[in-house]
Amino acid sequence: xxxxxxxxxxxxxxxxxxxxxxxxxxxxxxxxxxxxxxxxxxxxxxxxxxxxxxxxxxxxxxxxxxxxxxxxxxxxxxxxxxxxxxxxxxxxxxxxxxxxxxxxxxxxxxxxxxxxxxxxxxxxxxxxxxxxxxxxxxxxxxxxxxxxxxxxxxxxxxxxxxxxxxxxxxxxxxxxxxxxxxxxxxxxxxxxxxxxxxxxxxxxx
Amino acid sequence: xxxxxxxxxxxxxxxxxxxxxxxxxxxxxxxxxxxxxxxxxxxxxxxxxxxxxxxxxxxxxxxxxxxxxxxxxxxxxxxxxxxxxxxxxxxxxxxxxxxxxxxxxxxxxxxxxxxxxxxxxxxxxxxxxxxxxxxxxxxxxxxxxxxxxxxxxxxxxxxxxxxxxxxxxxxxxxxxxxxxxxxxxxxxxxxxxxxxxxxxxxxxxxxxxxxxxxxxxxxxxxxxxxxxxxxxxxxxxxxxxxxxxxxxxxx
Numbered sequence: 302x303x304x305x306x307x308x309x310x311x312x313x314x315x316x317x318x319x320x321x322x323x324x325x326x327x328x329x330x331x332x333x334x335x336x337x338x339x340x341x342x343x344x345x346x347x348x349x350x351x352x353x354x355x356x357x358x359x360x361x362x363x364x365x366x367x368x369x370x371x372x373x374x375x376x377x378x379x380x381x382x383x384x385x386x387x388x389x390x391x392x393x394x395x396x397x398x399x400x401x402x403x404x405x406x407x408x409x410x411x412x413x414x415x416x417x418x419x420x421x422x423x424x425x426x427x428x429x430x431x432x433x434x435x436x437x438x439x440x441x442x443x444x445x446x447x448x449x450x451x452x453x454x455x456x457x458x459x460x461x462x463x464x465x466x467x468x469x470x471x472x473x474x475x476x477x478x479x480x481x482x483x484x485x486x487x488x489x490x491x492x493x494x495x496x497x498x499x500x501x502x503x504x505x506x
Numbered sequence: 507x508x509x510x511x512x513x514x515x516x517x518x519x520x521x522x523x524x525x526x527x528x529x530x531x532x533x534x535x536x537x538x539x540x541x542x543x544x545x546x547x548x549x550x551x552x553x554x555x556x557x558x559x560x561x562x563x564x565x566x567x568x569x570x571x572x573x574x575x576x577x578x579x580x581x582x583x584x585x586x587x588x589x590x591x592x593x594x595x596x597x598x599x600x601x602x603x604x605x606x607x608x609x610x611x612x613x614x615x616x617x618x619x620x621x622x623x624x625x626x627x628x629x630x631x632x633x634x635x636x637x638x639x640x641x642x643x644x645x646x647x648x649x650x651x652x653x654x655x656x657x658x659x660x661x662x663x664x665x666x667x668x669x670x671x672x673x674x675x676x677x678x679x680x681x682x683x684x685x686x687x688x689x690x691x692x693x694x695x696x697x698x699x700x701x702x703x704x705x706x707x708x709x710x711x712x713x714x715x716x717x718x719x720x721x722x723x724x725x726x727x728x729x730x731x732x733x734x735x736x737x738x739x740x741x742x743x744x745x746x747x748x749x750x751x752x753x754x755x756x757x
Contacts, residue, residue: 432578434575437542437571437578438571438574438575438578438579439578440578461681461684462648462651462684463622463651473580475579482658482660483654483655483658483659484658485622485625485626486625487575488572488576488589488592489575489576489579489581489585489586489589491579495654495655495658497651497652497655497684497687499685499686499687499688500681500684500685501685501688
């Protein structure tokens with residue numbers, strides 16, 4: 302609290318008037334001065350000594366399991382902690398795989414694609430689809446369309462490269478392409494057809 | 507902030523950086539299989555096999571493909587797991603073969619390509635010959651696939667390897683290598699015999715002087731033989747073509 306009489310002047314002027322007020326003010330001022338003179342003079346180095354004593358006090362680690370905790374954090378750590386948290390989130394999101402999607406399609410980089418026509422003559426079939434390494438072997442993903450004379454046809458874009466596939470007849474019979482020259486055992490007792498798609502055209506191997 | 511706090515943040519950052527790296531591929535295997543409805547016990551067995559493969563420096567992608575293929579075909583779970591385990595062994599042999607050819611640390615695509623080439627009965631020495639001719643993983647892997655494709659088209663494995671290794675040593679790129687099977691079909695469509703096709707392919711190289719007619723640009727149908735009549739009651743493939751030509755687009 303300030304004891305400066307000048308600071309109290311306006312209030313006194315507003316609340317009192319005339320000579321009696323001035324005499325009271327002088328009385329208070331003299332009393333205050335007498336009180337100040339009675340106080341011991343503080344050492345000028347006291348403030349520095351107190352600060353040094355506080356700095357030298359051993360710090361206690363805040364237990365992490367105590368929540369809510371009250372701790373003091375220097376301002377410089379706040380942006381650093383935020384940056385660390387951001388790094389954690391970024392790393393977690395950047396390194397986590399996509400939750401779905403066929404493995405082949407996981408190669409997200411743009412690649413050359415070529416339109417490839419699959420054809421199978423199956424006059425007695427009720428449905429025909431093509432499934433292969435390009436669609437995660439999903440027998441329902443690429444149904445073919447029945448054309449004249451029972452020839453089933455499908456045109457799809459495929460990335461250049463090598464692909465294995467089979468035809469799926471009536472939803473359950475897996476059959477290799479009868480005219481494909483590229484073949485390999487599928488490891489399950491069947492045979493996959495193999496196709497190599499070049500950038501200038503497609504060839505049945 | 508105390509040292510404990512600093513250490514805690516450091517540990518958190520290290521865990522966040524390292525743990526996802528270690529778990530991402532494992533989770534990726536599981537996620538890919540679960541997304542296709544694969545049974546839980548098969549997912550776990552394949553994930554374990556993928557773990558072993560990665561620990562041995564082998565790729566896990568082909569194992570996921572094989573498991574998905576078996577599941578889609580209705581193969582019982584134990585047989586799927588058996589086929590996946592067998593594929594792990596095949597890739598281990600493929601890696602050893604690549605190392606014999608001088609590739610100390612073969613990338614996954616090379617290992618998978620060698621495994622596929624061996625599956626299609628390409629001899630180890632022929633595989634090594636292609637491996638030695640390549641300068642990059644992509645070209646080596648493509649060279650192996652094209653060599654097996656040319657052999658399947660009737661060129662003969664030794665000749666197919668010679669055609670491919672010659673093209674690779676001439677600096678042909680991946681796209682040019684992938685075009686070789688179509689070019690061979692074009693020569694077949696011209697009515698040339700296999701001997702003449704072999705001579706031309708070995709003599710000219712892809713698009714080189716004295717070479718063969720290419721498979722054509724957009725709209726070409728290198729496999730464009732007219733379809734034979736369908737057998738009664740059976741199924742046949744009248745052949746495929748490239749009706750819309752080639753294009754470049756997102757894969």
